[in-house]
Amino acid sequence: MLALTENVTEIVKQLTSEVPEISALRIAAEPDGQGLSVSPADQAAAEDQVIEQDGATVYVDQTASALLDDKVLDGTVDAEGNIQFALGEKA
Template sequence: MLALTDNATEIVNKLTEEVPGISALRIATEPDGESLSVSPAEAAAPDDVVLEQDGATIYVDQPASEFLSDKILDGGVDEEGNIQFALGQQA
């Protein structure tokens, strides 16, 4: 199962607290089948896997959940306030 770093957890929790109508982030497979998107979400899609860790909720579509099963999601905020996420291999 996808794991979150403390940084990613903090970012997700802050977004869901500060932005009305956002309950989680959603990771989905793009139509090309080769890349993933991360976006704020109000609710999970019917086939999404719901991941909850330390108060942070992530919805993951079914194809992405298979790819992410052994990954860890990290996050950061750059000097301009832009949120960036990166994937790594779980230890």
């Protein structure tokens, strides 16, 4: 299962507290299978894996879940407020 860093849980908690219609982030495989997208979500899709960690929720679609099983999601916010995500291998 995808693990979340403390940075990501804080980013998700801040987003969901500032925008009430967002309950989580959702990670989905792109239709071409060549990438992943991260977007705010109000609910999980029927076959999403739901990851709840330290008060943050991330939905992962079925295809992305298989790709991310051994990964860790990290994130940062730059000076302009842009969020950047990065994947790493679990230790």
